[in-house]
Amino acid sequence: MGRIKYHKAAGLGAILLAVLLLLATGCQSQHRFIKKTAFKGTKAIIITFAAPVDETWATDISNYRVYEKPDPDIQLKIGSIVLSNDGRTVTLHFEEALNQNQPHMVTMDNIMSEGKSVGSAFVKVKKLYLGVLFSVLIGAMLIHNFVFTKYLGLCVFFGTSQKKSTAVGMGITFTIVMVISAMMSWALYQFVLKPYHLDYLQIIVFIGLVSLSVQAVDTILRKINPMLFKAFGVYLVLVIANCIILAVPLILADNEYNAWESLMLALGAGLGFLVALFLMSSARERLELANVPPTYRGLPIAFVVAGLFALAFLGFSGMSLF
Amino acid sequence: MDPVLIKMAIGGLVLLGCIGLFFGIGLALAAHRFAVQVNPKVEEVLEVLAGAQ
Numbered sequence: 256m257g258r259i260k261y262h263k264a265a266g267l268g269a270i271l272l273a274v275l276l277l278l279a280t281g282c283q284s285q286h287r288f289i290k291k292t293a294f295k296g297t298k299a300i301i302i303t304f305a306a307p308v309d310e311t312w313a314t315d316i317s318n319y320r321v322y323e324k325p326d327p328d329i330q331l332k333i334g335s336i337v338l339s340n341d342g343r344t345v346t347l348h349f350e351e352a353l354n355q356n357q358p359h360m361v362t363m364d365n366i367m368s369e370g371k372s373v374g375s376a377f378v379k380v381k382k383l384y385l386g387v388l389f390s391v392l393i394g395a396m397l398i399h400n401f402v403f404t405k406y407l408g409l410c411v412f413f414g415t416s417q418k419k420s421t422a423v424g425m426g427i428t429f430t431i432v433m434v435i436s437a438m439m440s441w442a443l444y445q446f447v448l449k450p451y452h453l454d455y456l457q458i459i460v461f462i463g464l465v466s467l468s469v470q471a472v473d474t475i476l477r478k479i480n481p482m483l484f485k486a487f488g489v490y491l492v493l494v495i496a497n498c499i500i501l502a503v504p505l506i507l508a509d510n511e512y513n514a515w516e517s518l519m520l521a522l523g524a525g526l527g528f529l530v531a532l533f534l535m536s537s538a539r540e541r542l543e544l545a546n547v548p549p550t551y552r553g554l555p556i557a558f559v560v561a562g563l564f565a566l567a568f569l570g571f572s573g574m575s576l577f
Numbered sequence: 578m579d580p581v582l583i584k585m586a587i588g589g590l591v592l593l594g595c596i597g598l599f600f601g602i603g604l605a606l607a608a609h610r611f612a613v614q615v616n617p618k619v620e621e622v623l624e625v626l627a628g629a630q
Binding site for chain 1: 592600603604
């Protein structure tokens, strides 16, 4: 009993540490006088100071220089500057929309606060990193759902979506296998394949890692939960041949994602598959009772329903978060 | 042949060999740790049956 408690505490501690690390990377400040920088809407940057700044200094456009980090030569044009009533927050309005995927650098000359100069500042404005991670997660789960918008993994999808309990079990197992194999593939790609120019082996290596992790889950599940193991039947082994589980490492390798983004993409893909399976199995359980024409019973009507779900998921397309 | 190509080929062989060795040992340990007791009579009965289906 005590051992289990200890493990739980250690797990919680690790998660807490990870969240704190993320927060620390997300909200760093670069100058002692500047508390916060952030994007606001599509065309503005907000800068919060530690103390009120002088209005004559703050509203003078020539005191600010802003550019995107990769192109220091191209200065962005500031349209107007608004100082808040308490004098601590400055909003820079730009004439054109900002590309928020790039960090922006802001230079402020001789910041004047209460008649004294507190020195120049050179600060970075970027999207909150947690926001990026969250948008990767939701993007993989709903907006680019692998089943309904990319039509991957349909074999397992139709095979295990007849009963809700099997569908949910399959979705959870799939998510676990996906996260394990994607993280292994990511590490192997970043630290072995890429530095030693062995990229040409990526498909073989990724398939190998997937099948090995499926084999491990198979061995462990057989002992831990024999009922679920029986319910999966042949489909657990079919996870090896699932295209989603191979697509994710290839996408990770192509887009050069870092560890957190990879984790979020793998989790999003797995949860997206779980959502798809759950929706489909709910619909198919009702179809069992519905008065379906005999020629359409079984798989044909399931394909029609999947098409309708795909149409519904089309509503998410083009959405962007943050 | 180009030594760079030979190096890449050997690198690939070493990499796949290492993965195989590592996961082979890992899976063997897992199979040992999570071994399931199967009644040997199940196998024997299946052996005796015709097995046409």
